[in-house]
Amino acid sequence: MELYPINLKLAGRRCAVVGGGAVAARKVMLLMAVAAEVSVFSPVLTPGLASLVEARRLTWVPRAYNPGDLYSFFLVFCATDQPDANRQAAAEARAAGALVNCADAPELSDFYVPAHIVHGDLLITVSTGGGSPALARRLKEDIAARYGPEYGHYLALIAKLRPEIKGRLSTAKEREKFWRETIDHEALNLIKSGKFSEAEERIRHAACCTGPES
Ligand SMILES: C[C@@]1(CC(=O)O)C2=NC(=C\c3[nH]c(c(CCC(=O)O)c3CC(=O)O)Cc3[nH]c(c(CC(=O)O)c3CCC(=O)O)/C=C3\N/C(=C\2)[C@@H](CCC(=O)O)[C@]3(C)CC(=O)O)/[C@H]1CCC(=O)O
Numbered sequence: 105m106e107l108y109p110i111n112l113k114l115a116g117r118r119c120a121v122v123g124g125g126a127v128a129a130r131k132v133m134l135l136m137a138v139a140a141e142v143s144v145f146s147p148v149l150t151p152g153l154a155s156l157v158e159a160r161r162l163t164w165v166p167r168a169y170n171p172g173d174l175y176s177f178f179l180v181f182c183a184t185d186q187p188d189a190n191r192q193a194a195a196e197a198r199a200a201g202a203l204v205n206c207a208d209a210p211e212l213s214d215f216y217v218p219a220h221i222v223h224g225d226l227l228i229t230v231s232t233g234g235g236s237p238a239l240a241r242r243l244k245e246d247i248a249a250r251y252g253p254e255y256g257h258y259l260a261l262i263a264k265l266r267p268e269i270k271g272r273l274s275t276a277k278e279r280e281k282f283w284r285e286t287i288d289h290e291a292l293n294l295i296k297s298g299k300f301s302e303a304e305e306r307i308r309h310a311a312c313c314t315g316p317e318s
């Protein structure tokens with residue numbers, strides 16, 4: 105195993121993307137989705153990136169990367185179509201203490217972006233360790249067909265009820281047993297049919313019937 109599985113909180117963190125093409129745009133969109141503070145260094149941008157700049161949601165440095173640009177970022181993507189520029193930017197960013205992703209050189213990257221499915225706070229990711237991004241995408245599509253948006257709603261409900269259940273069941277052992285038994289298909293089926301309050305009641309009711317003796 106080479107990769108440590110970790111999900112980063114990047115809200116308000118300064119992140120840089122070097123390059124403004126299709127790959128850079130994919131990385132930028134994801135950074136924006138998690139409210140990172142993003143700067144892009146590139147002489148040219150995709151139309152999608154250009155409209156984000158116009159909407160003032162993105163800082164654009166409209167030129168090729170220059171040494172010295174990357175001294176103050178938490179995370180840096182090097183995603184130009186120029187291998188030498190990517191390498192130089194990756195080396196500088198790493199020396200400055202940033203976590204680095206180099207789009208054309210996995211061996212120069214500190215982390216990879218996994219294929220992912222998002223439903224609310226539910227995040228399902230697939231990594232192939234850089235071995236086959238196409239396989240990661242295919243597996244993601246298969247998983248997405250199995251785990252739809254209802255799981256996001258289900259998660260939101262469980263997360264809402266967790267503090268209440270914690271108050272009712274006093275030991276961690278009881279709570280662990282309760283959740284292992286309660287996360288079942290019946291509540292999920294209720295959610296699938298839009299019966300959110302019935303699903304909530306089902307979980308609350310189960311908590312009433314659980315106790316130290318059960
Ligand atoms: C998952 C996803 C996330 C994202 O980027 O959003 C992602 N690549 C995706 C798609 C994709 N990328 C490529 C293809 C063409 C088919 C193929 O090559 O397989 C397809 C498939 C497609 O587009 O259909 C080409 C490619 N990718 C990399 C290189 C450089 C190299 O390998 O040297 C080359 C050029 C290779 C060449 O020159 O031929 C490198 C990386 N790509 C990664 C992530 C990281 C490893 C993740 C992992 O495997 O764990 C890593 C290491 C770095 C990184 O970018 O973080 C996203 C899924 C989108 C989705 O889910 O819909």
Ligand SMILES: NC(=O)c1ccc[n+]([C@@H]2O[C@H](COP(=O)([O-])OP(=O)(O)OC[C@H]3O[C@@H](n4cnc5c(N)ncnc54)[C@H](O)[C@@H]3O)[C@@H](O)[C@H]2O)c1
Pocket residue numbers: 122123124125126127128145146147148149150167168169183184185186189206207208237
């Ligand atoms: N990691 C991945 O998921 C993945 C997927 C496909 C391709 N790739 C690799 O990613 C790289 C970029 O692919 P793309 O399709 O986005 O390319 P692209 O040609 O669409 O975009 C390249 C961008 O880099 C900018 N650029 C060029 N030189 C620059 C410099 N010195 N400083 C700053 N910006 C500069 C250009 O203006 C352009 O905006 C390629 O090397 C490709 O092999 C990676």
